[in-house]
Amino acid sequence: MTTRTATGTALDTLGPALTVTTDPADPASGDALTATAVLTNTCPFPLRNAVLYLMDPGATTATRTIPLGDLRRGAKITRSWATTMPTDVAGNVSFTAHVVFDVAGRSADCARSARTFTVPYRPVGVRDPYRSFATADGAAFGQYGSQLVIWAGGRDLSGGTDEKGVIHLPGAAGESSVVQVETVSLTGSDNPSAKYGIAVANDLTAPEKGGYAVLTMSLDYGLEFMTDSDGDGHLDTWAGGGASYHPAWLRLVRSGTAYTAYATGNGLAWDEIGSATVPSASGALDAGVVASAVNLNYPGTTVQAVFDHFTVEES
Secondary structure, three states: OOOOEEEEEEOOOOOOEEEEEEEOOOOOOOOEEEEEEEEEOOOOOOEEEEEEEEEOOOOOOOOEEEEEEEEOOOOEEEEEEEEEOOOOOOEEEEEEEEEEEEEOOOEEEEEEEEEEEEEOOOOOEOOOOOEEEEOOOOOEEEEEOOEEEEEEOOOOOEOOOOOOEEEEEEEEEOOEEEEEEEEEEEEOOOOOOOEEEEEEEOOOOOHHHOOOEEEEEEOOOOEEEEEOOOOOOOEOEEEEEOOOOOOEEEEEEEEOOEEEEEEEOOOOOOEEEEEEEOOOOOOOEEEEEEEEOOOOOOOOOOEEEEEEEEEEEEO
């Protein structure tokens, strides 16, 4: 049975009170379970036109939508739904309840609660069309729904070493393309230079074939946008710095041999990090995600890098 921890988190502390529990309380992967939401109107006013939404992990629509009508002060409602513990997800797995209601018929408000299980990531490999490759010690890979995971040691991506783990899509980035990912978390090392992010190259398994560029977020030293200016496979230009933030959204825009790097903390307002010309970029490039522990001593540590929402699109 997979080890996990569970927490019940009320995210709206101003009320009404909403909780979610599961039976069994600690289900294993694939187990059938019953999730129960309990809503108590602890507000000093009635809730008008209340609607309860019950959601499974990763769902974009409610498993059950339950109109509750008007709820007087002190009213208590209990609703359950039969579901299963997912088998193809890891990280935070949440069974969630939302209630939406009107206040005095004039304004809308809501409350949310979730029963969250933290399921460890395991190196289960990646599925087509993804490919994996490593030049770093201790490399392993996983894919959970839209999330990609890399475990890797390594000394760095620059300075002549280029030691990393890679999950990539061969030939995915055309002459005009946008490569983007959310860097969710980087754990397993206290080295402030450890990093994870996105990369493109004519061949990510052989950067000496040209077109190589990397945009990463480091554990503590901020962003790094690095490119190979002369096509020898070594990253020799740099832009970035600043404070690190996790999660972060990273974007690399290609227009022929010109690359421009962007980042944001919310996926909305993008900051330009830098731009560079990589003359050796040719045709459709490999695009993927990379991670390196940036160890100073052998064998050092292995980091766990978690990514989500990796996309490659034509611009």
